[in-house]
Amino acid sequence: MRISEDQLASFSFTGFHFRSLELLREQFSNHHIDFERIIRKIQEFQIAIPSAALGNGSKKKSRTGGEPRDLSEKLEDIGLLQQLTCRTNSVSVYIPQDMPEDFAEVKELANELKLDFDTMNSTSSKDQKEYAKLGSLGNLNKAIRDEAIAHNEEVISIGKKLGSKGLTVWMADGSNYPGQSDFRSTLGWTEESLREIYEFMPSDWRLMLEYKPFEPNCYHTVVPDWGTSSMLAKRLGERAKVLVDLGHHLPKTNIEQIVATLMYQNLLAGFHFNDSKYGDDEHNPGSIKPYQLFLIFCELISGDKDGAQAWDSISWMIDASYNTQDPLVDLIQALETITIAYTKALLVDREKLKECQQSREESRAQEILQRAYLTDVRPLVCEARVRAGGVVEPLEAYRVLMIRNKLVQDRGRKSHPTIF
């Protein structure tokens, strides 16, 4: 389904919005902030939706009905998100969960919906497979490694047909007990396997290497931290980079510093946005540590401005699915929260911050960050969205238009478990 132009047009700005925006302009009038530039930046910022987030995966405890039954219906869902928010113009496809049946059809649909195919995702933890136990690309059995490599190569081939330009590799490989696995051998096999995949990859593709300290394995994971990920990326070559999943860190990790250190080396591939309190909780981004998300965007903007690594070289994807309700509602919230953090970071007076750093006025540096963080940037985000063609209040529109009801009517009430 699509939302009609009339429906979209039925939501319009109130005077309140204009007064709020005006007040913001006034507030920042003497802070060297170019409001039009910021609004353009927000408009340009597009976050990919993973195909896995739309369906009813294994973790999801309960869901509303009307779930997409195949990749086409998932594209349809993203199309709806894009109509409402103008914040997501691409899908990041998981294989084998969302294997397209008819490529031409899928691509045509994507074209219609003006959606691109972002980075492809392979899998390493198919429960039924032998390689679930002691690994995929790092399995000690060469036959299983070859199978895992072939799977990744197949994903690349599919991605080529779809027009994707990158592959994200996350490996569940690891072990549960000391002695069970040989750290160096496993790492060596993993490197070899990744090299085969890297070399198979078209020259205009990027390989994005994820890391994760634990889960599903609970003693060791082959690529547990950014250090290992970046070692592998550097050994593979320039097109391999490190992907940061916000939920994949040990307690107390300073993630914004990792982002800066990766940019220092021009080694940051992009993000899986989510949030976490205890482990890989897959909370909605910013729902637990919104200030951390803001600080990460401060680093991203700063690294781009200073010429460390260009903003455009970075990929953005949502990776949150601990919802027990309507995934489209969660995704609208996620898109909004990420954009708010970004917008606040855009309001940081970087010149003054640098001055404070140089004069060592730490309290004033704190003030500068707080001034931006405490600002209510929703009018700015809203303005950018509406200028781009989206609606004033996407969640309200989603509910008023009763989109979920219509999806249930179209697709049925029952949940559709994915293959995975």
Place this chain on the structure above:
Amino acid sequence: MRISEDQLASFSFTGFHFRSLELLREQFSNHHIDFERIIRKIQEFQIAIPSAALGNGSKKKSRTGGEPRDLSEKLEDIGLLQQLTCRTNSVSVYIPQDMPEDFAEVKELANELKLDFDTMNSTSSKDQKEYAKLGSLGNLNKAIRDEAIAHNEEVISIGKKLGSKGLTVWMADGSNYPGQSDFRSTLGWTEESLREIYEFMPSDWRLMLEYKPFEPNCYHTVVPDWGTSSMLAKRLGERAKVLVDLGHHLPKTNIEQIVATLMYQNLLAGFHFNDSKYGDDEHNPGSIKPYQLFLIFCELISGDKDGAQAWDSISWMIDASYNTQDPLVDLIQALETITIAYTKALLVDREKLKECQQSREESRAQEILQRAYLTDVRPLVCEARVRAGGVVEPLEAYRVLMIRNKLVQDRGRKSHPTIF
């Protein structure tokens, strides 16, 4: 020194403030929010300043000059803070660090400055003393325990003279290696010692028991968590309660839940406000995890409204000192940040939140919290401050009035190390 009425009056509202406030009113007009009530609540909210925060303690690496040389000058500093912010009408005195020399003089000064004496603080970690090593109130040597008890009783006596109504006990007691100390014996001695102090305490006083998982001892601390603290409090009697220091928790602790659980039992004494990334970092409150601070205030308001524990029964104190600059600037920031978190929590639509909880609309519950948290409440905080007699922008006023310079002129440039 005091700021003159003229000086205070020289800072006045801009039209921007009025427009901002008006817009806030409009924004919450259909959310059953009584703005006047909120402004009154903010005005009433007063946070004590610890005498230890104003001087140049052992941890402080460097400081600007003009530091207070005794308790009177510390009162003077708090008086300045109160003139600017109207948010702090009391001091929480540390003994022996800030032992008054002349009680009458000190009390008179406090009267003049309209400052009260909040909870007294004893110490358990005097480096020079024998009991630094294996404990004070839980020391295996009865003579040392008696000395520590006597110290606490002396602090109570001093507090009585000052007009304080409570004693906060934090103990460094613990051990560094397995086997070094007997857990149960140490706990038993601690309980006995606390009972003596409790019984010595006037009947209208409260005993506030702090807890801390580690530091300075690094294997075990006698009162490491709220469970131990509350067990002791209950055994002592109704006037003993549990004090929450935001920096004294293990990684990943859900502190807002602890607050709720203490209120469930009417057992919350109050707070030491600070923030923490790794350990007991004594960061300024809200400088690392501002959303957590907001969630804590949500619990406090909710517990008060539901009749679990009354707001007025709770003590508020700042306990942050990882500043390397001007402590008055840090304290102004701290007072502001805490008030902002409180104000945002006041804006939560609790009726709607309860509805969402009952109808299990978790996404909508999230929205309700976010709506309040994302609001820029600074105009409200500012309005409350100015109505109470404070200035529009305390930090700006502090700088414009060159208060630090004047303090340096009065007191000298040199740092004055405290006894401690």
Place this chain on the structure above:
Amino acid sequence: MRISEDQLASFSFTGFHFRSLELLREQFSNHHIDFERIIRKIQEFQIAIPSAALGNGSKKKSRTGGEPRDLSEKLEDIGLLQQLTCRTNSVSVYIPQDMPEDFAEVKELANELKLDFDTMNSTSSKDQKEYAKLGSLGNLNKAIRDEAIAHNEEVISIGKKLGSKGLTVWMADGSNYPGQSDFRSTLGWTEESLREIYEFMPSDWRLMLEYKPFEPNCYHTVVPDWGTSSMLAKRLGERAKVLVDLGHHLPKTNIEQIVATLMYQNLLAGFHFNDSKYGDDEHNPGSIKPYQLFLIFCELISGDKDGAQAWDSISWMIDASYNTQDPLVDLIQALETITIAYTKALLVDREKLKECQQSREESRAQEILQRAYLTDVRPLVCEARVRAGGVVEPLEAYRVLMIRNKLVQDRGRKSHPTIF
């Protein structure tokens, strides 16, 4: 199946065993250690096996065949473990997973195998049920709470028929996002529900309250720590106590101190033995932190000796299931490892340790603990086992007798998924 007397008798001591034992006696001859007493203590130490550990639960990735198909076959498995190890004379039954079909038959079988029925376990996280989402005993919907209470009462009724004397309650109840659930209400409902169960319980039963900081919920758990657990236990009455699951703690928690603090209040119900590196990993006990297990047993022995809480009042149960192989092998390892930790703790020279604590010789206290911990106590454990009727090397015997093969022949190769 049963192992015949002849088979058991076919494994006999070597001279090596006797020489090792003699050397241990010599080593401790001047340490006031009564070897015969220690051997008796080890013999008396019996650890319950949870019925859930024997089958093929949802978490188990792969297993060998021959799995028990019902409670009777699980009893049979425990009977085999007991024949080999003489360390486990009881089963802790999970309902509904291991609902007995014919009580008379099951009890007769248990009698034959000389097995008792230890604490019963109810469940709070049935995936299919509504109360999986926002709780069981703490659910805001009274009807669901009543259902959960009824389930627990049913488990008690079943336990009465089996001859059990206790109920362990663990609740998955909690929430995934701030705002989703009201902390105090949920806690209040939980307390009410537990009170109903407590009152339903026969007067010679004990209620054991487990706690867990996170998982499956990832923002808040209703009973997250020993503090909450013990608050509830005290409010319920003397027959309610706190159960410690070694895997249910925040990072860096000093678990041995919690054990001591619970014994200080005569409030320790017992243990679920396992180990953990990251979360509730359900590692085999002692496989990650064996020294911690030793220190816990030191506290248990010390608390018993000092009269804080009697050894016999404590329940012992294995709760580890992150095996991917033969559960009987894992359980034999677990029983052995726990017994080794206990035996080492029995070798600690408590008199000398107390002296060192009093004279503050911390290095010497460390030496005393290390002397016991570094001792190879396997000959002692083995001696106790064989005197009780077990075999010298249970794992070797298990393999030589090809017990798994025989179980596969009897029961088939296929895994039998439990209801749960």
Place this chain on the structure above:
Amino acid sequence: MRISEDQLASFSFTGFHFRSLELLREQFSNHHIDFERIIRKIQEFQIAIPSAALGNGSKKKSRTGGEPRDLSEKLEDIGLLQQLTCRTNSVSVYIPQDMPEDFAEVKELANELKLDFDTMNSTSSKDQKEYAKLGSLGNLNKAIRDEAIAHNEEVISIGKKLGSKGLTVWMADGSNYPGQSDFRSTLGWTEESLREIYEFMPSDWRLMLEYKPFEPNCYHTVVPDWGTSSMLAKRLGERAKVLVDLGHHLPKTNIEQIVATLMYQNLLAGFHFNDSKYGDDEHNPGSIKPYQLFLIFCELISGDKDGAQAWDSISWMIDASYNTQDPLVDLIQALETITIAYTKALLVDREKLKECQQSREESRAQEILQRAYLTDVRPLVCEARVRAGGVVEPLEAYRVLMIRNKLVQDRGRKSHPTIF
């Protein structure tokens, strides 16, 4: 002072020792373990003592008297340790704390005592200096960076005179608040400074880069993890490697895996041995997590055997100082505990372990590690020590010979605070 040959000879083996050793031989007779080779390996294993561990640093709360008053007396202390243990033939000097006054004299003394000069240590946290606040080698002020570089070059020059072959650099540099410091700039300046030092270093020297996640700074540290450390090392050149301090990791870090990953890249410089429960606790090695220490040695032996990185290329140093008693007693304990962990790791049947890994018998792999870990290897360690010329029981000898008393007589009772 020196212990006389007669005194050393007065401690002799008992029959118990020979019987224990014989039993160990018997126990491992069919495990392809060459006992003589193992004893030789233990003999060759030498651990450096940091000059800082012998004196009375700022952290040390109380100490016995007789402390060394200068570097010569510290060498004397290490000489005593070496006479008793034969486990430490070198000193790792900290500058400026232990600046030699007369090089010729110090070298002659070292020659006499058969001690070498291990890696030199510079400092970055001199409290009095300006660069304590925002860094040394990463300070934004070039003049301060130059001063810090000059300090390191001076340390190298001193080391050259002493015959050292390496420099360990640990930097306290970092920040306490978001915004206070620019991550990438600080890292860049640090890299530049290290490059100058690296280039100044003689061609046969090694630069060892330490990392630490927090403390003394509590928001960010310039080199927080092995990833940053190894990035810098690789950029500097082949003579720069990563030093692992066991206390410098985030909660739950798998340190043995980091060791393996560094060896995978031939990038491991060596160790600072200590232990930690909460932060950088500087506990005695193995006093909290002895099994982790064993697993680390398993990786070291395995990496050497597999040709990943040679054992001889790795430096060993004790770095523990949370003692409140006699530092020589602590160091004897530390040397013993490290050697015990190493010896246990030498007993692992690596062939069988590899087989289990290949056949995926994880329970059996666990058994193999446990078999080695549970063995009481003290007779082996003792045999190696005595063959090398040390005493049977160093701690006992230290006490019987009343060495501390004699040191107090020689040097006085008073503590001698170091410069630092």
